[in-house]
Amino acid sequence: MHDPRRFKRAFMExxxxxxxxxxxTSKSMGLRERRDAVRLSSDVAMASSRGRxxxxxxxxxxxxxxxxxxxxxxxxxxxxxxxxxAAAAAAAAAAAGRKEIRSKKIVRRSHRVCxxxxxxxxxxxxxxxxxxxxMSSSARRMVKGRxxxxxxxxxxxxxxxxxxxxxxxxxxxxxxxxxxxxxxSLCKGSQQQQQQLLQLG
Amino acid sequence: xxxxxxxxGAISDEEINELISKLQSLLPNSRRRGSSQASTTKLLKETCxxxxxxxxxxxxxxxxxxxxxxxxxxxxxxAEIVRSILRS
Numbered sequence: 001m002h003d004p005r006r007f008k009r010a011f012m013e014x015x016x017x018x019x020x021x022x023x024x025t026s027k028s029m030g031l032r033e034r035r036d037a038v039r040l041s042s043d044v045a046m047a048s049s050r051g052r053x054x055x056x057x058x059x060x061x062x063x064x065x066x067x068x069x070x071x072x073x074x075x076x077x078x079x080x081x082x083x084x085x086a087a088a089a090a091a092a093a094a095a096a097g098r099k100e101i102r103s104k105k106i107v108r109r110s111h112r113v114c115x116x117x118x119x120x121x122x123x124x125x126x127x128x129x130x131x132x133x134x135m136s137s138s139a140r141r142m143v144k145g146r147x148x149x150x151x152x153x154x155x156x157x158x159x160x161x162x163x164x165x166x167x168x169x170x171x172x173x174x175x176x177x178x179x180x181x182x183x184x185s186l187c188k189g190s191q192q193q194q195q196q197l198l199q200l201g
Numbered sequence: 202x203x204x205x206x207x208x209x210g211a212i213s214d215e216e217i218n219e220l221i222s223k224l225q226s227l228l229p230n231s232r233r234r235g236s237s238q239a240s241t242t243k244l245l246k247e248t249c250x251x252x253x254x255x256x257x258x259x260x261x262x263x264x265x266x267x268x269x270x271x272x273x274x275x276x277x278x279x280a281e282i283v284r285s286i287l288r289s
Binding site: 036039143153187 | 256270
């Protein structure tokens with residue numbers, strides 16, 4: 001696991017730089033554009049501070065890179081090579097997603113064709129309860145459903161299962177909490193600064 | 202992080218328990234619970250809800266921050282913000 005203090009410091013530095021680079025004080029920016037730019041800056045700062053080793057970090061940046069309108073800002077924040085890498089990852093993910101949809105259709109078709117009495121192997125993670133057989137099949141289905149939802153919520157977790165899914169989730173939640181904390185203190189700092197300016201003026 | 206990524210069979214119950222309790226302690230209103238099957242589903246549900254609420258908070262903060270920055274002086278650079286944060 002990474003060093004939380006160093007992560008926080010790097011995150012804040014990158015966030016401030018990105019916000020500056022995003023030109024958010026420009027009066028010509030629309031509301032939505034500005035808000036999206038802040039969100040993008042924050043996400044990219046978080047992901048790059050975490051490092052490319054974390055699947056969620058790569059996936060988060062790729063998600064932003066997948067949208068053409070973000071290209072200019074991303075290039076300014078990440079540099080040309082950083083952007084190219086993220087855009088390539090986005091394209092690869094899109095291709096993999098299309099492939100997965102095709103193969104899922106094939107699997108579904110073959111399940112219908114084959115006998116319904118085929119035993120389904122349990123895909124549920126090896127929780128202590130499940131391992132001891134104490135889980136009913138309906139509880140197992142619920143756990144499966146929740147894991148599926150988790151896979152959608154954590155970026156890049158679509159192909160993760162069981163233990164990896166949970167460790168990735170843990171890592172992601174810790175960083176998300178930091179993101180909230182840093183953005184809150186930025187808001188507070190900006191507000192205080194404005195109040196001070198107002199008092200002086 | 203990668204040291205634990207062995208095949209599923211090699212992951213001990215203890216590692217799983219540790220992971221689950223770490224996750225539990227991250228959530229708000231975390232209470233001590235035994236590792237019964239009910240808490241596994243509950244934990245996953247609370248984790249999902251928590252992630253969703255964190256996403257909403259970040260959205261909201263992005264709104265607020267972008268409002269604040271739009272009303273700022275062109276001339277005041279990020280240095281001002283840094284200073285005010287360091288002071289707070």
